[in-house]
Each structure stands twice: as structure tokens, then as C-alpha cells.
Amino acid sequence: MDDDLWSAVGDPTRRRMLDLLLSEGGGTATSLSERLPVTRQAVAKHLVVLDRVGLVHATTVGREKQFRVDRAQLARAVAQLAEVGAAWDARLQRIKRIAETIQRGKDTKNETEKK
Numbered sequence: 001m002d003d004d005l006w007s008a009v010g011d012p013t014r015r016r017m018l019d020l021l022l023s024e025g026g027g028t029a030t031s032l033s034e035r036l037p038v039t040r041q042a043v044a045k046h047l048v049v050l051d052r053v054g055l056v057h058a059t060t061v062g063r064e065k066q067f068r069v070d071r072a073q074l075a076r077a078v079a080q081l082a083e084v085g086a087a088w089d090a091r092l093q094r095i096k097r098i099a100e101t102i103q104r105g106k107d108t109k110n111e112t113e114k115k
Contacts, residue, residue, distance in 0.1 A: 002080065005077055006077075013042075014046050017036065017043065017047070020036075021056065025068070026068040026069075028065060029043045029067075030064060032047075032067075050067075053073070055077070056069055056070060057070055
């Protein structure tokens with residue numbers, strides 16, 4: 001697992017920024033700050049984090065940088081999340097089977113004691 005990547009997408013503001021960049025095909029710190037409840041400076045800092053992990057890339061357009069989502073890196077993140085989800089599903093199924101076995105043992109013991 002890429003801890004830096006998950007730390008970057010762990011922030012709800014950065015996830016919202018990724019959503020906006022994906023839906024609009026890109027954006028600048030200014031355009032994103034107009035759609036988010038944070039300042040332009042805060043958006044710029046979040047974009048640095050996303051850029052550092054490769055989720056967005058910037059090109060200079062005039063005086064501002066235009067950011068776009070790196071779809072390959074995003075696909076990698078989604079694949080990692082799916083792997084983690086599958087691993088937890090398997091763990092939870094094992095826990096469920098153990099709990100059911102314990103409960104059946106208790107039920108059997110209670111039935112025996114009633115007789």
C-alpha cells in the first residue's frame with residue numbers, strides 16, 4: 001500500500017477537489033476555491049499534496065496552473081482500495097464464522113442444560 005497516496009486521499013477536501021477536477025476536466029486553484037468552502041491558498045496547498053503523489057498534474061496557463069487528474073494513478077488507487085476491501089471482507093467472513101460456531105456451541109449447551 002502507498003501510505004502517501006492514502007494520506008492524500010484521506011482528506012475530504014482533497015477528495016472533493018478530485019471529484020471537481022474529474023467532472024470539469026481540470027481546474028485552477030482559483031476555480032476550485034470558488035466551488036469549495038476553503039481559501040485559494042488552502043486549495044493550492046491541497047493541490048501540492050495531490051501533485052506530490054501523482055494524482056494531479058499541472059500545466060501553466062497564463063499566470064495560473066491548470067490541474068488535471070492523472071487517471072492512471074487514480075486507477076491504481078482504486079485498485080489498491082479494492083484489494084483492501086476484499087481482504088477485509090475475507091477477514092469479516094472468518095470472524096462471522098467463528099462467532100456463529102461459538103453461538104451454536106452456546107445454543108447446544110443451553111439445550112442440553114434444559115433437558
